[in-house]
Amino acid sequence: MTPIEGFSKLSKEDKIRWIAQSISPEHSTEYEAELISYFHPQPEVQKLYDEFSENTITNFYIPFGIAPNVLINGELYAVPMAIEESSVVAAASKSAKFWLSRGGFKAEVISTKKIGQIHFLWKGDYHKLYCVFDELREELLGNAASITKNMTARGGGVLDVELVDARHLIQDYYQLKITFDTCDSMGANFINSCLENFAQSFKAWLLGKEMFTSEEKDVNVVLCILSNYTPECLVRAWVECPITELGQIEDQSAEQFAQKFKTAIEIAKKDIYRATTHNKGIFNGIDAVVIATGNDFRAIEACGHTYAARSGQYRSLSDCSIENGHFKFWLDIPIAVGTVGGLTGLHPLAKRSLELLRRPSAEQLMKIIAVTGLAQNFGAIKSLVTTGIQKGHMKMHLLNILRHFSATEKEVAQAIEHFKTNVVSFTAVRELIEKIRVDYDSLV
Numbered sequence: 001m002t003p004i005e006g007f008s009k010l011s012k013e014d015k016i017r018w019i020a021q022s023i024s025p026e027h028s029t030e031y032e033a034e035l036i037s038y039f040h041p042q043p044e045v046q047k048l049y050d051e052f053s054e055n056t057i058t059n060f061y062i063p064f065g066i067a068p069n070v071l072i073n074g075e076l077y078a079v080p081m082a083i084e085e086s087s088v089v090a091a092a093s094k095s096a097k098f099w100l101s102r103g104g105f106k107a108e109v110i111s112t113k114k115i116g117q118i119h120f121l122w123k124g125d126y127h128k129l130y131c132v133f134d135e136l137r138e139e140l141l142g143n144a145a146s147i148t149k150n151m152t153a154r155g156g157g158v159l160d161v162e163l164v165d166a167r168h169l170i171q172d173y174y175q176l177k178i179t180f181d182t183c184d185s186m187g188a189n190f191i192n193s194c195l196e197n198f199a200q201s202f203k204a205w206l207l208g209k210e211m212f213t214s215e216e217k218d219v220n221v222v223l224c225i226l227s228n229y230t231p232e233c234l235v236r237a238w239v240e241c242p243i244t245e246l247g248q249i250e251d252q253s254a255e256q257f258a259q260k261f262k263t264a265i266e267i268a269k270k271d272i273y274r275a276t277t278h279n280k281g282i283f284n285g286i287d288a289v290v291i292a293t294g295n296d297f298r299a300i301e302a303c304g305h306t307y308a309a310r311s312g313q314y315r316s317l318s319d320c321s322i323e324n325g326h327f328k329f330w331l332d333i334p335i336a337v338g339t340v341g342g343l344t345g346l347h348p349l350a351k352r353s354l355e356l357l358r359r360p361s362a363e364q365l366m367k368i369i370a371v372t373g374l375a376q377n378f379g380a381i382k383s384l385v386t387t388g389i390q391k392g393h394m395k396m397h398l399l400n401i402l403r404h405f406s407a408t409e410k411e412v413a414q415a416i417e418h419f420k421t422n423v424v425s426f427t428a429v430r431e432l433i434e435k436i437r438v439d440y441d442s443l444v
């Protein structure tokens with residue numbers, strides 16, 4: 001491949017042609033046709049997808065599945081999940097069914113605050129600035145009124161502006177730490193617009209203030225940006241029941257299962273290798289709903305992992321207790337999502353997802369997402385401490401492996417029958433397919 005100037009300026013057709021010729025010069029026509037085959041049949045919808053990002057040449061499909069029977073605070077949901085990994089939707093669905101007859105999931109939003117920061121270097125007298133900070137706060141809020149008006153009318157807006165002395169971290173370093181409530185929107189654009197406006201006002205205000213020396217009038221604003229760490233945009237999801245109600249699980253009594261389950265959580269609270277995988281399982285569920293509803297899964301992941309390390313050590317996000325014969329399993333997690341604005345109202349399937357969830361508020365969506373993460377985690381740990389993960393996983397994965405060998409419908413049917421009583425592995429599937437084909441060849 002050779003470097004290219006002005007790729008972004010090429011038409012979509014020319015971009016496709018260039019890619020096809022660069023990657024597959026001998027079969028560029030087929031390559032182009034394949035890319036084009038993934039276009040949406042309606043050109044106006046395709047245009048919409050193209051415009052979500054830049055340099056788009058086609059669409060990348062991810063399966064969109066449903067986990068039904070998810071009972072949350074007495075209300076039943078069919079949860080949309082966009083995920084490519086096999087077993088995830090199945091595990092969430094199985095957990096939902098398990099808890100459906102045991103009172104379902106509970107969830108509550110603990111707080112909904114978000115943070116934005118203006119990071120600046122300043123060589124002035126901190127105490128002078130500190131003394132007039134209330135005046136500065138009023139100035140900032142007043143000047144940003146045109147940006148904050150609508151959000152304030154919806155019940156949100158700027159909740160607080162604090163001056164943070166961070167000189168112990170970097171010489172002359174301070175922050176304006178601003179707390180927001182962005183109601184049903186994720187609020188990234190709102191927060192960033194406010195911050196940039198505040199930074200301008202801050203500079204202008206300093207310049208006009210007699211009490212500051214000329215050096216103090218000069219502030220070096222390094223950057224203004226929201227923080228994706230939102231520990232105060234927090235939701236708790238949980239399940240609980242008397243241990244006896246858990247029933248016999250595989251070959252384990254309810255008591256044995258509960259104890260082993262709790263030990264598995266303890267391990268994930270202490271061992272960072274296990275904690276990472278444990279939390280990855282939680283995000284299997286969380287990301288799938290976040291993506292399906294048109295939210296930003298990178299933000300949610302980044303925040304969740306930071307939160308998991310808030311004690312100074314990376315730990316399990318979920319926790320478990322057994323007290324007086326009562327089993328409780330819960331997940332506390334910051335989830336900053338929106339149900340209005342951004343992609344939520346533009347992406348056709350994100351719109352459908354939100355409809356399916358009965359047009360939830362951001363707080364309701366936080367609960368649904370946290371519950372799906374918990375359901376996923378319950379399913380994973382339940383399998384891990386009983387049958388092991390591979391039994392169910394490889395059964396689900398069987399179709400992917402069969403596809404790899406371009407198995408015919410008849411071969412797929414034979415393989416499914418065979419692996420009802422045999423352990424699935426890549427080699428075992430290959431050997432079976434080879435045997436089926438050899439047997440077939442010897443017959444014809």
Ligand code: MEV
Nearest residue numbers: 277278280281380381389
């Ligand atoms: C696989 O995607 C997720 C699990 O590894 C999670 C876990 O180990 O808890 C099964």
